[in-house]
Amino acid sequence: MSLDQQLTLVVLTQDRPAFLRRTLQYYSAQAARVLVLDSSRQANDDIAALFPQAHYHHLPQFADAPQNKIAHGVTLVSTPFLAFVDDADFLVHDALSQAVAFLAAQPDYGLCHGYCLMYKAHGDKVEYLRRDKKVQEDYASDDAAERVSGFMDQYLPPFYAVTRTPLLQRWFSALGEGVSGELQEFGHAFYLLASAKARILPIPYVVRESEHRFCGQQTNLLKQLGSADPASLLERERFAGFLASLDTGLAPLASAERTALVHAAYGKLRTCLEEQRSLTQTSILSSKWLDVFAPVERTFGPRQFVEMPFYNQPFFDVLSQIEFLIHAMPAGKQQIDQLEGVWVRQERLLRTHANDNVETIANRLWEAMALNLFNPHIVEPLAKLMADQENREEAEQMAQWLQRLTSIQREDHRTGFAQMPSGRLLQWLDARKPSAADAQAIARRIAAQGPAPQFGILLLDLDDDMHKLQVTLDSLVEGHCKSFKVVVFTTGEPPAATSAQNTLHFVRVSKSNWVEKINQVVQQSSSDWVLLAEVGDEFTPGGLLRASLELQAAPQCRAVFADEVQRLPGGALTHVMRPGFNLDLLQGNPSLMARHWLLRRDVLVEAGGYSADFTQALEFELLLRVIEQGGMGWLAHLDEPLLICDALPVEENPQQRLALTRHLSNRGYKAQVIATTPGTWRIDYRHTQRPMVSVLLASDDNLADLQRCLASVTLRTRYVSYEVLIADNHSQSPDMVEWLARQEKGRVRVIRTEQRLSKAALLNAARRQAKGEYLVLLSPHSEIVGPNWIDALLNQAMRPEVGVVGAKLLDRQGNVSQAGLILGLNGGVGPAFAGEAKDAAGYLHRLLLDQSYSAVSDACLMVRGELFDAVGGLDEAQFAEAFADVDLCLKLGQAGYLIVWTPQVQVIHPGSLPDAPAELAALQAKWADAFAHDMAYNKNLALTGKGFVLGEPSASSWAELLA
Numbered sequence: 001m002s003l004d005q006q007l008t009l010v011v012l013t014q015d016r017p018a019f020l021r022r023t024l025q026y027y028s029a030q031a032a033r034v035l036v037l038d039s040s041r042q043a044n045d046d047i048a049a050l051f052p053q054a055h056y057h058h059l060p061q062f063a064d065a066p067q068n069k070i071a072h073g074v075t076l077v078s079t080p081f082l083a084f085v086d087d088a089d090f091l092v093h094d095a096l097s098q099a100v101a102f103l104a105a106q107p108d109y110g111l112c113h114g115y116c117l118m119y120k121a122h123g124d125k126v127e128y129l130r131r132d133k134k135v136q137e138d139y140a141s142d143d144a145a146e147r148v149s150g151f152m153d154q155y156l157p158p159f160y161a162v163t164r165t166p167l168l169q170r171w172f173s174a175l176g177e178g179v180s181g182e183l184q185e186f187g188h189a190f191y192l193l194a195s196a197k198a199r200i201l202p203i204p205y206v207v208r209e210s211e212h213r214f215c216g217q218q219t220n221l222l223k224q225l226g227s228a229d230p231a232s233l234l235e236r237e238r239f240a241g242f243l244a245s246l247d248t249g250l251a252p253l254a255s256a257e258r259t260a261l262v263h264a265a266y267g268k269l270r271t272c273l274e275e276q277r278s279l280t281q282t283s284i285l286s287s288k289w290l291d292v293f294a295p296v297e298r299t300f301g302p303r304q305f306v307e308m309p310f311y312n313q314p315f316f317d318v319l320s321q322i323e324f325l326i327h328a329m330p331a332g333k334q335q336i337d338q339l340e341g342v343w344v345r346q347e348r349l350l351r352t353h354a355n356d357n358v359e360t361i362a363n364r365l366w367e368a369m370a371l372n373l374f375n376p377h378i379v380e381p382l383a384k385l386m387a388d389q390e391n392r393e394e395a396e397q398m399a400q401w402l403q404r405l406t407s408i409q410r411e412d413h414r415t416g417f418a419q420m421p422s423g424r425l426l427q428w429l430d431a432r433k434p435s436a437a438d439a440q441a442i443a444r445r446i447a448a449q450g451p452a453p454q455f456g457i458l459l460l461d462l463d464d465d466m467h468k469l470q471v472t473l474d475s476l477v478e479g480h481c482k483s484f485k486v487v488v489f490t491t492g493e494p495p496a497a498t499s500a501q502n503t504l505h506f507v508r509v510s511k512s513n514w515v516e517k518i519n520q521v522v523q524q525s526s527s528d529w530v531l532l533a534e535v536g537d538e539f540t541p542g543g544l545l546r547a548s549l550e551l552q553a554a555p556q557c558r559a560v561f562a563d564e565v566q567r568l569p570g571g572a573l574t575h576v577m578r579p580g581f582n583l584d585l586l587q588g589n590p591s592l593m594a595r596h597w598l599l600r601r602d603v604l605v606e607a608g609g610y611s612a613d614f615t616q617a618l619e620f621e622l623l624l625r626v627i628e629q630g631g632m633g634w635l636a637h638l639d640e641p642l643l644i645c646d647a648l649p650v651e652e653n654p655q656q657r658l659a660l661t662r663h664l665s666n667r668g669y670k671a672q673v674i675a676t677t678p679g680t681w682r683i684d685y686r687h688t689q690r691p692m693v694s695v696l697l698a699s700d701d702n703l704a705d706l707q708r709c710l711a712s713v714t715l716r717t718r719y720v721s722y723e724v725l726i727a728d729n730h731s732q733s734p735d736m737v738e739w740l741a742r743q744e745k746g747r748v749r750v751i752r753t754e755q756r757l758s759k760a761a762l763l764n765a766a767r768r769q770a771k772g773e774y775l776v777l778l779s780p781h782s783e784i785v786g787p788n789w790i791d792a793l794l795n796q797a798m799r800p801e802v803g804v805v806g807a808k809l810l811d812r813q814g815n816v817s818q819a820g821l822i823l824g825l826n827g828g829v830g831p832a833f834a835g836e837a838k839d840a841a842g843y844l845h846r847l848l849l850d851q852s853y854s855a856v857s858d859a860c861l862m863v864r865g866e867l868f869d870a871v872g873g874l875d876e877a878q879f880a881e882a883f884a885d886v887d888l889c890l891k892l893g894q895a896g897y898l899i900v901w902t903p904q905v906q907v908i909h910p911g912s913l914p915d916a917p918a919e920l921a922a923l924q925a926k927w928a929d930a931f932a933h934d935m936a937y938n939k940n941l942a943l944t945g946k947g948f949v950l951g952e953p954s955a956s957s958w959a960e961l962l963a
Contacts, residue, residue, distance in 0.1 A: 003030075007096065008083075014063065014066075020087050021409060023087045028051060030093050039066070057073070080165055081100055086160070089160070090207040092204055092206065110164050111161040113156075121332055123372075130305050133276075136154050139193060139198040144194045148190060155272045183224065186266070194249050204309055222270065244261075289323060293397055328410055340420050341568065341570035342372045344426070345571050346375055347417075350364075379402045428575075431953030432641070442962065445549060449553070450552065452483040458531065459533055468536035472535050479542070481548055483548060485505070519610060529560075540643065558600055558626065562598070563638070567647060577950070578938060579936045591650075591653070592845070595619060609622075628666050652678050657675070671685050687795065687798045689798065691794070693719065696763055696778065697780055699731055699740065707739070709779075710724065712782075714748075718787040719790035722747065727762045759881050761880065774794065777858040781859070781909055782909045789906075792902060793807070799898075804861060807906065815837060815838060817831065817834055818909070821857060822937050823937075825943050853901045854893060860905065861885060878922045939951075
């Protein structure tokens with residue numbers, strides 16, 4: 001009989017189309033029958049066309065029942081033998097043939113397999129781990145109990161073994177519903193060994209993904225067997241009874257003996273797993289495919305296990321075949337995540353430049369090829385170039401490599417890459433490029449308004465890297481703005497003699513004097529604006545052009561920062577879409593907020609230039625001095641990416657702390673700067689005053705809420721100088737009236753009204769009775785979490801530039817319900833970061849940092865009493881029942897005060913916003929400019945959903961600039 005008449009490979013898959021495609025490509029070279037059981041929600045419709053030899057069954061009804069899927073699948077098998085195959089694993093073809101041949105010749109054996117090697121797929125290599133130890137290989141006893149006992153003592157999972165089909169059909173037809181995956185795994189082995197003999201051949205049998213999977217689900221067999229909780233004990237007891245009742249080779253034994261044997265097998269297997277007698281994972285080998293023209297490079301670990309059958313050339317040849325598919329048909333999150341950065345770099349290297357020639361194109365293709373050999377979009381043009389060269393042998397090898405890549409049924413990685421964060425960002429950047437017509441129109445507009453601003457670009461080349469310098473210069477040449485001069489500060493030999501009058505000027509520096517040289521150049525420069533960058537940074541095509549247009553219209557600007565795209569260490573891209581100028585965010589995260597500012601040259605000179613004492617915080621320290629000298633006026637933000645640059649390492653920077661401490665001292669604070677996470681800072685301003693604080697609570701027949709809220713305040717507040725004013729809105733409930741009467745003591749006062757008032761009027765009335773210098777508007781639906789909440793609010797509110805301070809709101813499940821408010825989100829006022837985990841960092845680490853928002857919620861809001869009065873308190877006319885808190889924040893923001901949100905105050909509150917269309921419309925009409933562009937957000941981020949994701953790419957903004 002041929003193999004397809006004897007063996008069916010049952011492929012188990014769910015929601016992993018890339019793995020399925022790869023595994024079917026692998027088994028297409030195998031003569032066995034292939035049966036695919038796919039419980040994905042959506043069918044893989046192309047499988048039948050791509051792999052006609054596979055019998056594809058779409059079984060979405062079994063998405064949450066892998067056991068039932070397998071039980072159904074085995075009924076479809078008509079060959080005498082079958083082997084289960086996980087979609088990520090590779091059963092060795094020759095091993096399958098040997099196992100089938102063994103079972104065909106030995107009718108009293110029920111299953112046969114060999115040894116397993118595990119693999120981990122990375123972006124650039126495959127790592128192999130020994131899983132199986134050398135064990136007893138023949139379980140040939142006629143005594144079923146002896147077979148079971150011996151097998152559990154040296155357990156190698158038999159799930160993927162070649163097994164007689166009737167044996168498995170009987171097992172799965174007997175297996176009841178609701179059995180845990182762990183006990184299924186145990187029972188599978190127990191039943192097979194109790195029913196027939198088993199053979200482990202001394203051969204490599206399977207190469208399995210290191211993330212252990214059983215029937216598509218995670219299992220922890222050792223934990224289940226060792227658990228002493230009553231539910232687990234009962235489950236094992238019931239399962240033992242079930243196994244003992246089956247018709248196996250144990251039938252001659254009494255029922256109690258069979259049950260006892262199952263329990264003994266539990267213990268043997270648990271001991272085997274605890275002592276790692278037969279199963280372990282030890283890295284033994286890694287393999288890299290570095291060159292089309294050379295063999296695979298294998299690196300062996302310090303420990304080898306030569307008693308295992310893996311160390312021979314035929315098996316290494318099998319591994320090479322497997323590795324080719326793993327690299328050419330990547331699948332799995334770890335591998336794809338690591339390849340994302342590689343594909344970004346290859347995509348950039350494939351792009352042509354105006355000054356390209358055959359040699360530069362070839363050099364970039366070879367550079368791209370060195371990153372990853374398995375991208376046919378790199379190999380194809382390279383093969384064409386090589387075909388025109390004299391080395392026919394290498395050209396033929398490259399052509400054969402291309403043919404091998406295109407012969408497999410791979411999905412074009414560009415399809416998946418387009419949906420990855422980096423791919424979407426590259427598409428977004430391409431869509432942002434101004435057309436030739438837009439660029440010409442903007443250039444005419446700039447020329448009509450007078451001389452264009454000239455940018456002095458200071459490029460640091462402290463490692464003498466001409467390749468990176470060329471990347472930056474290419475981006476400038478291909479950009480639409482030509483009003484710039486570039487000065488390269490290099491530690492190498494300048495490639496040409498230049499002067500300050502040249503568009504490109506080289507200045508030789510050392511590692512000790514480069515800051516001094518920069519300051520000298522700035523002093524002598526004729527440029528209007530100065531930007532510090534590094535070689536390797538790429539300027540976006542339209543960034544400087546847009547900066548020219550907007551700066552020309554705002555000559556008062558002293559410094560401007562833009563958005564940027566950053567390269568992560570692996571090469572993947574992420575966007576840094578910054579909010580408008582935000583002092584607290586600048587101080588809290590200088591690594592993200594203090595880079596690549598455009599500074600007016602005279603402002604830079606007046607501030608004293610860059611400081612050689614802060615080479616690791618050069619721009620941040622300078623910006624702090626600019627703020628000290630001129631305040632925060634005319635520090636602007638441009639909602640346009642200016643650069644693509646490397647992300648800074650996420651690490652603590654002592655020079656940032658020193659610069660910030662000195663700056664705060666110059667502003668009169670004896671502050672403490674505290675590291676929150678590496679690279680981010682929190683400031684304790686160390687105020688010495690302890691002002692009176694009035695907490696205002698609205699009572700409106702809401703007894704349960706009010707009791708819970710008040711209890712949280714009185715029991716969890718460490719601050720001493722505070723009072724609580726309960727503003728009772730003419731409550732009618734007898735329980736409420738009686739409870740309020742008992743609260744008139746200590747710190748608590750009740751303010752009663754003779755008639756019902758609106759929410760805004762009620763709080764305004766309470767304010768008039770408040771004794772505190774600072775007010776806290778606290779919703780009765782709020783519950784205080786930490787004892788230092790008033791201290792943390794005052795830490796910000798007592799700064800003279802701050803008007804309002806808001807808190808971080810959490811729901812009762814511990815997730816963020818609100819972290820500030822975003823104007824315009826989903827067409828109204830939206831909660832920032834709703835749904836994020838309590839300890840999540842958030843976009844740009846904003847969930848961890850003190851920062852400014854346009855508005856915060858009165859779920860917990862502190863405001864200085866005199867400022868509250870100065871803007872007329874809460875608006876009782878337009879916002880009587882809703883959005884008076886937002887209006888208050890916007891009034892104080894308009895008056896020049898900061899609205900600060902702090903994560904140091906956490907309050908349990910649902911974070912829900914009022915459903916009040918009329919008040920929302922009034923708010924949007926009154927504050928139309930703020931809703932058109934919330935300065936605490938970014939125009940390039942979406943105003944739908946939860947926010948803080950990239951919006952739809954569009955080039956329409958260029959036309960809008962000219963409108």
